[in-house]
Amino acid sequence: MIERFHPASFPPVAVPLSHATKAGDFVFVSGQVATTADGGVLLGDFEAEVNLVLDNVEAVLAAAGARVDQIVKIGAFLSNATLFAQFNEVYARRFGAAPPARTTVVLAFGRGDIRVEVEAIAYVGQ
Amino acid sequence: MIERFHPASFPPVAVPLSHATKAGDFVFVSGQVATTADGGVLLGDFEAEVNLVLDNVEAVLAAAGARVDQIVKIGAFLSNATLFAQFNEVYARRFGAAPPARTTVVLAFGRGDIRVEVEAIAYVGQ
Amino acid sequence: MIERFHPASFPPVAVPLSHATKAGDFVFVSGQVATTADGGVLLGDFEAEVNLVLDNVEAVLAAAGARVDQIVKIGAFLSNATLFAQFNEVYARRFGAAPPARTTVVLAFGRGDIRVEVEAIAYVGQ
Numbered sequence: 001m002i003e004r005f006h007p008a009s010f011p012p013v014a015v016p017l018s019h020a021t022k023a024g025d026f027v028f029v030s031g032q033v034a035t036t037a038d039g040g041v042l043l044g045d046f047e048a049e050v051n052l053v054l055d056n057v058e059a060v061l062a063a064a065g066a067r068v069d070q071i072v073k074i075g076a077f078l079s080n081a082t083l084f085a086q087f088n089e090v091y092a093r094r095f096g097a098a099p100p101a102r103t104t105v106v107l108a109f110g111r112g113d114i115r116v117e118v119e120a121i122a123y124v125g126q
Numbered sequence: 127m128i129e130r131f132h133p134a135s136f137p138p139v140a141v142p143l144s145h146a147t148k149a150g151d152f153v154f155v156s157g158q159v160a161t162t163a164d165g166g167v168l169l170g171d172f173e174a175e176v177n178l179v180l181d182n183v184e185a186v187l188a189a190a191g192a193r194v195d196q197i198v199k200i201g202a203f204l205s206n207a208t209l210f211a212q213f214n215e216v217y218a219r220r221f222g223a224a225p226p227a228r229t230t231v232v233l234a235f236g237r238g239d240i241r242v243e244v245e246a247i248a249y250v251g252q
Numbered sequence: 253m254i255e256r257f258h259p260a261s262f263p264p265v266a267v268p269l270s271h272a273t274k275a276g277d278f279v280f281v282s283g284q285v286a287t288t289a290d291g292g293v294l295l296g297d298f299e300a301e302v303n304l305v306l307d308n309v310e311a312v313l314a315a316a317g318a319r320v321d322q323i324v325k326i327g328a329f330l331s332n333a334t335l336f337a338q339f340n341e342v343y344a345r346r347f348g349a350a351p352p353a354r355t356t357v358v359l360a361f362g363r364g365d366i367r368v369e370v371e372a373i374a375y376v377g378q
Contacts (some may be wrong), residue, residue, distance in 0.1 A: 031229030103283030156357030
């Protein structure tokens with residue numbers, strides 16, 4: 001059985017996706033950007049953008065009954081290599097001493113003003 | 127035990143990959159492009175390209191005994207941000223009201239004329 | 253329970269990640285580049301770079317108690333489409349007749365001189 005989740009606090013999805021699916025002991029979180037509750041995207045300060053993206057990942061996990069410390073794999077996407085150092089700084093504060101596996105690459109997004117997107121796989125088994 | 131699958135209708139693989147692997151209750155589908163039965167790639171109309179890519183994902187899943195409604199995660203790759211709206215339109219018609227989790231980003235491919243590639247993870251447990 | 257792994261032979265991680273996580277019957281390997289034991293990155297000959305990347309994937313898997321033939325999915329990232337043919341040639345020699353599912357795309361990295369990165373999911377169940 002596959003379950004699908006959308007945080008109640010999120011705006012309606014603008015694209016055909018479920019924010020999370022749960023199957024077996026794994027939760028798959030769609031790539032999250034810095035979407036705000038009113039459906040906009042937070043721009044401006046990059047640290048705030050990263051924090052909101054990670055808040056959104058956390059909210060999606062919570063909707064699926066999962067926690068950040070259950071993440072086993074992160075895919076992180078940046079719009080520019082110059083953002084790596086600051087991204088890692090913010091990210092390290094959020095994930096602490098036992099971070100998940102991660103792949104981080106530079107590419108582009110559907111909107112030219114987005115600078116960071118993060119997807120996740122979490123494990124909710126014992 | 128890991129099983130590997132290639133649809134009988136597909137041309138021989140041009141690169142060293144299995145079109146799908148099955149392990150435990152999960153099926154992993156290699157990134158599919160708009161490959162035709164004769165080994166070419168469908169170019170021209172973008173909607174037709176997207177549909178053939180999704181047909182190929184479906185054929186690979188079928189070879190592994192899985193269905194589109196068992197997909198839990200899609201990775202979608204576009205060559206240009208301007209293709210997003212049309213991609214979503216075609217994609218929404220294929221996935222209906224309960225789509226999988228999805229991450230969609232803009233990047234490049236091994237061939238400069240390919241505009242879309244899609245990979246998938248499906249869950250075949252109970 | 254989630255386990256985290258770092259090969260003893262690797263330099264300390266420069267970014268906040270675990271080289272591998274193990275959860276249930278799956279091992280998730282972080283994107284590996286051609287990092288050398290002294291913390292540098294191998295540049296120059298592309299075939300040597302690909303081989304070191306795949307050596308690193310193998311070392312991370314070994315730290316998690318897994319083998320290359322247990323890989324079910326590879327994500328391969330190249331900095332330039334012109335590298336595809338040579339990448340496939342080296343890769344085919346390493347993976348033999350029963351390769352995993354794979355998605356290979358062209359994008360950029362945190363460092364402008366890196367040409368290849370590889371991530372993996374392995375299955376260690378029965």
